[in-house]
Amino acid sequence: QQQVKQSPQSLIVQKGGISIINCAYENTAFDYFPWYQQFPGKGPALLIAIRPDVSEKKEGRFTISFNKSAKQFSLHIMDSQPGDSATYFCAASVGGSRLTFGEGTQLTVNP
C-alpha cells in the first residue's frame, strides 16, 4: 500500500533529448508528490513537486505530469543536458509526512 514503483532503473539520453521517468503508487491517500535530484556523493535535493489537484506543473525544463485515475506521475526533462546527469527519485506522502521514495533512476545525458 505504501510502495512507490519507479522506472526505468537507468536511462541514457542524448543531449537535447527528452528524459522521461515514471512512477506509480497504490495508496490513494497520498497527496504530495515530489521529485528529488541527487548528484554522486551528495544528498538529494528537491527538484519539483506537485499536489493532486493539478495535472501538470512546469518549472523551466522540468515538468511533472500527474494522472490521478491511473495513480501515476512522471518527470519530463526537456532539452536534456549533461549537467542533468544524476539520480532522480520520485516520492509520495500523506500530508507531507514520512515520504516514501521510489527506487531511483540513474540518468546519463551524453554530450
Next chain:
Amino acid sequence: DGGITQSPKYLFRKEGQNVTLSCEQNLNHDAMYWYRQDPGQGLRLIYYSQIVNDFQKGDIAEGYSVSREKKESFPLTVTSAQKNPTAFYLCASSRDRLAGWTGELFFGEGSRLTVL
C-alpha cells in the same frame, strides 16, 4: 550558511562494533530524519523525530538507535545487531507543519559506512 552537517563522511567498522553517525542542523527545523540508501532500493526511512525528546521508528529500524536531546542534533547509532550495515546514510530535516512547512526535506551530504 544554513544546512545539515553529517559526519564522518566515510567510516569503516569491524563486525560486532557499534558506530554513531552525527547529524547537526542549523535550519531551526523541528523534524529530523535518517534514511538508508542502497543501490536499486531508493531511500528507506530508519527513524524520524518531530520534536525534541521524541522519535518514531521508520520502516527499517531494527539494529539502529537514535536520540533527540537537542533540536539541532539527531545522532544515529548503528549497532552490532544490524545484519547488513554497509550503506550510505542520509540525514534530513524539515519545517514543522505549524512553522511554514512546505513538505520539502533538506538533506545532508551523507555518511558512507563500510563494515569490514
